[in-house]
Amino acid sequence: MSAARLLNLAPDFATRVLHDVPMAKHTSWHVGGPADLFFTPRDALDLAAFLRQLPPDIPQLMIGLGSNLLVRDGGIRGAVISTHGALGSLERLSAQRISAEAGVPCARIARQCVKWGLGPAEFFAGIPGTLGGALAMNAGAWGGETWRHVIEVDVLDRRGVRHTRAAADYEIGYRSVKGPDDAWFIGARLEFERTPGVNTEAIRELLDKRKQTQPIGEWSCGSVFTNPPGDHAARLIESAGLKGFRIGDASVSDKHANFIINHGRALAADIEAVIEHVQRTVARVHGVELHTEVRIVGAPA
Ligand SMILES: Cc1cc2nc3c(=O)[nH]c(=O)nc-3n(C[C@H](O)[C@H](O)[C@H](O)COP(=O)(O)OP(=O)(O)OC[C@H]3O[C@@H](n4cnc5c(N)ncnc54)[C@H](O)[C@@H]3O)c2cc1C
Numbered sequence: 501m502s503a504a505r506l507l508n509l510a511p512d513f514a515t516r517v518l519h520d521v522p523m524a525k526h527t528s529w530h531v532g533g534p535a536d537l538f539f540t541p542r543d544a545l546d547l548a549a550f551l552r553q554l555p556p557d558i559p560q561l562m563i564g565l566g567s568n569l570l571v572r573d574g575g576i577r578g579a580v581i582s583t584h585g586a587l588g589s590l591e592r593l594s595a596q597r598i599s600a601e602a603g604v605p606c607a608r609i610a611r612q613c614v615k616w617g618l619g620p621a622e623f624f625a626g627i628p629g630t631l632g633g634a635l636a637m638n639a640g641a642w643g644g645e646t647w648r649h650v651i652e653v654d655v656l657d658r659r660g661v662r663h664t665r666a667a668a669d670y671e672i673g674y675r676s677v678k679g680p681d682d683a684w685f686i687g688a689r690l691e692f693e694r695t696p697g698v699n700t701e702a703i704r705e706l707l708d709k710r711k712q713t714q715p716i717g718e719w720s721c722g723s724v725f726t727n728p729p730g731d732h733a734a735r736l737i738e739s740a741g742l743k744g745f746r747i748g749d750a751s752v753s754d755k756h757a758n759f760i761i762n763h764g765r766a767l768a769a770d771i772e773a774v775i776e777h778v779q780r781t782v783a784r785v786h787g788v789e790l791h792t793e794v795r796i797v798g799a800p801a
Contacts, residue, residue: 508555513539517579523571523798526563526582528628530719531768532571532798535561535580544587544601544656544686551660554579560658561797562684564603564630568637568721570775573768574799583632587686592616596694597651601687602632606639609690610703619695620644625703626710628722635685637793638677642706647672649690655683662686675726675793715755719762724775725790733790734758737778740785747773769801 509517517539523532537558541547554560559578563569587603590612598618600609606624609631613621623644627634634646635653650667657663663683671678710716725733737743737757745752748770753759760774779790 508553510549510553513550513553516540520575521580523566523569523575523580526580526584527566527569527571527721528719529566529570529721529762529766529768529771531573531762531766531771532569533573533575533768533801535576535578537579538582539579540582540584541586544654544662547581547587547686548656548660548662550581551656551658556658560684562632564633565605565628567627567629568633568639568794570721570768570771570794570796572772572796572798573801576798581684583630583686587632589687593689597689597691599687599689600631602630602635602685604631605629606631606634611700613692614698614700614703617694617696617698618692619698621649621692622698622703622706625707631688632685635688636677637675638672639675647677649692651689651691653685653689654687655679656686657681657683713756715753715759715761718753718759719764720753720759721794723758724760724792724794725758725778726793728788728790731788732758736782736786736788736790740778740781742778742781745774745777747777750774752778767801768798772796 517537520534521538522534524530539550562581564583583603587601590600590604593599606627606629610621610625623641626641627639638645638647652664652666655663669680727733734757742752743757744754748766749763750766750770751761753761760771782788782790
């Protein structure tokens with residue numbers, strides 16, 4: 501990013517914007533080249549002000565915990581905005597409604613809803629991302645899904661103008677969210693049922709069950725592919741003989757075939773090559789086209 505370009509930033513932002521930040525530090529796969537600019541807002545107003553004065557030709561990418569992102573080795577041209585550690589307010593609005601900002605970790609929503617006697621929100625404990633990421637992905641687990649609970653969302657458009665939109669303004673599907681524009685989520689009002697009997701034991705049991713079937717603790721992005729209608733990506737990959745298939749330090753997990761593991765030194769290119777090999781092999785063996793659930797962004801090395 502040229503110094504001249506940065507002169508366009510107001511002095512307060514120019515000192516807080518980081519340069520050439522390795523995205524490997526901000527993704528759960530621990531891969532990804534540098535982002536030209538990296539900004540963590542203090543709050544939603546600060547974020548709006550930042551977007552307002554960012555030159556319109558600088559591409560923007562909002563991220564949460566990077567738990568569903570494959571950033572290529574050449575990194576990201578433009579500005580990455582992280583909500584992690586920012587936009588963290590979570591409050592109860594009424595008997596069944598809560599308000600949460602985009603940077604709130606999903607696990608915190610799960611735990612707090614249990615304390616409030618609200619549910620079913622336990623599924624959020626299985627999603628190692630932020631609410632913003634869960635809204636963008638319609639993340640779900642154990643039969644629960646984010647958008648089933650959304651009443652309305654607050655968004656900022658690319659120029660930093662805030663809008664509140666009803667859930668009905670969005671077309672929601674399995675891991676798919678289409679809005680009226682490509683604005684960034686900054687918060688949402690969510691509704692749950694009153695479930696006074698629910699306790700944290702329920703969350704622990706679900707997480708224990710998950711540990712038995714998924715390579716939790718290893719570097720991954722969770723499920724790489726969406727499930728095709730009426731089938732499971734993991735079943736198709738396993739029965740194509742791909743468990744353990746490896747390129748460099750990236751391999752299809754032996755424990756759960758829809759996970760790809762970075763064993764420590766994988767490049768994004770290795771992971772992407774494994775993804776493409778899995779897609780080609782499953783298409784040849786089963787005649788099924790697998791689509792990635794993970795978002796692949798950035799420039800090749
Ligand atoms: C071990 C493991 C298990 C997982 N299990 C599940 C699971 O059971 N179910 C499931 O659904 N997912 C699962 N995931 C994937 C991931 O946690 C979810 O997709 C999560 O919602 C991503 O949130 P994030 O904050 O990490 O988003 P990021 O990975 O940072 O971003 C993902 C996408 O959302 C966009 N985005 C992020 N924040 C915003 C925002 N504020 N406004 C607009 N767009 C935004 C990004 O631009 C990007 O396109 C798993 C991941 C891992 C590592």
